[in-house]
Amino acid sequence: MSATHRILDPIDRNAEVLFGLFMVLSFTGTVNVATAGAEDVRAMMWAAIGCNTAWGFVDAVMYVLRNLVARGRKQHVLQQVRAAPDAAAGARLIRDELGAAAAVLLGPDVERLRQRIVALPHAELRQRARLQRDDFVGAVAVFVLVFLSTFPVVLPFMFIDDLMLAMRVSGLVAIAMLFAAGWNWARYAGMPPWRTGVTMAMLGVAI
Numbered sequence: 347m348s349a350t351h352r353i354l355d356p357i358d359r360n361a362e363v364l365f366g367l368f369m370v371l372s373f374t375g376t377v378n379v380a381t382a383g384a385e386d387v388r389a390m391m392w393a394a395i396g397c398n399t400a401w402g403f404v405d406a407v408m409y410v411l412r413n414l415v416a417r418g419r420k421q422h423v424l425q426q427v428r429a430a431p432d433a434a435a436g437a438r439l440i441r442d443e444l445g446a447a448a449a450v451l452l453g454p455d456v457e458r459l460r461q462r463i464v465a466l467p468h469a470e471l472r473q474r475a476r477l478q479r480d481d482f483v484g485a486v487a488v489f490v491l492v493f494l495s496t497f498p499v500v501l502p503f504m505f506i507d508d509l510m511l512a513m514r515v516s517g518l519v520a521i522a523m524l525f526a527a528g529w530n531w532a533r534y535a536g537m538p539p540w541r542t543g544v545t546m547a548m549l550g551v552a553i
């Protein structure tokens with residue numbers, strides 16, 4: 347459930363969708379359509395599917411690496427806090443790592459956290475960051491999310507024989523999806539949905 351929660355985080359989910367849509371729009375927008383024909387439409391369809399697949403694979407790999415690096419970073423910070431020369435230095439490391447979230451913690455709260463870290467078993471702090479099963483499950487989920495979310499942009503090339511028309515319809519589908527993703531992103535963040543949605547759609551138009 348924890349892995350599912352991370353994968354379905356609204357910020358990450360919408361970011362993956364937005365990046366995928368921008369990537370496909372950039373790809374289809376750079377194709378020369380001077381000699382449009384039925385064969386060109388089929389070629390575009392397979393090329394766009396290949397673009398979606400490649401982008402999903404890259405995102406899946408980066409998801410695994412990001413988890414591994416984040417896990418290693420946490421382990422490193424714990425080691426630094428424990429090895430700090432005094433309590434003040436350890437508390438400073440904790441506040442630096444927490445960033446803005448540290449503003450809600452009082453001095454005694456940070457000190458209790460530092461003491462808990464210092465009390466951790468030495469063997470636990472020396473463990474190296476390793477890949478876990480959830481990392482690979484999450485990577486598969488990220489790949490499926492990216493591929494399926496950008497697949498509607500490919501659909502026009504399957505049903506429309508005119509390449510120029512197919513590209514225009516594909517672009518409209520992508521722009522509509524960009525607006526929806528921006529709207530959802532803004533609602534989650536408490537921002538104006540219409541403004542964010544229109545901004546994402548305009549970026550798609552520019553591409």
